[in-house]
Amino acid sequence: MPVAARRLTGLGFGDLDGWAEDDHAAALRAFRATCDLAEGDGWTGLARDIRPESARGFFEARFRPVLIEDGSPALFTGYYEPEIEGSPVPSDRYPAPLYRLPPGLPWLTRAEIEDGALAGRGLEIAWVEDAVEAFFLQVQGSGRVRLPDGRVLRLGYAGKNGHPYASVGRLLIERGALVAGEATADAVRGWLRRNPEEGRTVMRANASFVFFRELELPSELGPLGAMGRPVTPLRSLxxxxxxxxxGAPIWIEANGAERLRRLMIAQDVGGAIKGAQRGDIFVGTGAAAGLRAGRIRDGGRMVVLLPLPQAQALLAAAS
Structure with missing residues (x-):
């Protein structure tokens, strides 16, 4: 649905379920990481007005909650930063390459690249255990590769081949291999490993292929989001x-098993994240975060906090 067809509804902070109970200081720390990059009416100068000791007061004084809807129901999913074993050289144990962005960004499909179209061009950053691990690293868009000597490579998104993204989980549901509601990332990974030949065909149905770049980031920080700054577990969306x-604060009400009610910050994007009520929650790094992220597929509501001048202008124009 075009942006012009959006419906905007102004709300008060009392309309946000659980607002008073959240850790607003934690949300403010995440907000400060990118607030200087936010663009539009009302954002200039916000960073100068931040007072950490009154985080809730800052958000309530400078923002207006606005519910933005486009006719599609809300959907929350989760993503994470994988940490996998790998090697700087190929071997029988580590045969699957991770590639840097090629010059000219050739219009190659996943199948063509996996069949060796980029081999021998010096684009390999590292090799991992199998195509399934490489595939899931691409789906997440960033990750850590632990090398045999103990070093850890931090990899970030560098670009993709331009082909459309297709959800492997959805494809497996359509084929009857997995049941809707149970197609978690862990279930998909397990099926691909148990069915290597058919799994290869299914993965190649997602022609989109992601390239990486090496990052210099402290180990305690999350991966880089779309704004070029590290994202924060359970605070970045x-x-x-x-x-x-x-850069905008987003109040989420996710109605899954965890019933998340918290203030997050819009600091990333994703190929499958489309729509006014679509959010992907950054959960953290490693296997446990991956399991948690894979279980999130919740309805609910997300409410954008817009600076007062911007909120007033948009609501007036929509009335």
Missing amino acids: AVDPGHVPL
Whole structure:
């Protein structure tokens, strides 16, 4: 649905379920990481007005909650930063390459690249255990590769081949291999490993292929989001920037098993994140975070906090 068809509803902070109970100081720390990059009416000068000792007061004084809807139901998913074993050289144990962005960004499919179209060009950053690990690293868009000598490579998104993204989980549901509601990332990974030949065909149905770049980041920080700054576990949200401005605080009410009620910051994007009520929650790093992220597929509501001048202008124009 075009942006012009959006419906905007102004709300008060009392309309946000659980607002008073959240850790607003934690949200403010995440917000400060990118607030200087936010663009639009009302954002200039916000960073100068931040007082950490009154985080809740800052958000309530400078922002207005606005519910933005486009006719599609809310959907929250989770993503994480994988940490996997790998090697700087190929071997029988580590045969699957991770590639840097090629010059000219050739219009190659996943199948063509996996069949060796980029081999021998010096684009390999590292090799991992199998195509399944490489595939999931690409789906997440960033990760850590632990080398045999103990070093850890931090990899970030560098670009992709331009082909459309297709959800392997959805494809497996359509094939009857997995049941809707049970197609978690862990279930998909397990099926691909148990069915290597068919799994290869299914993965190649997602023609989109992601390239990486090496990052110099302290180990305690998360991966880089779309704003070029590290994202924060359970405080950073990937959104559709066609509906939600990057850098904006977002109140989420996710109605899954965890019933998340918290203030997050729109600091990332994703190929599958489309729509005004679509959010992807950054959960953290490593296997446990991956399991948690894979279980998130929740309805609910997300409410954007816009600076007062911007909120007033948009609501007036929509009335």
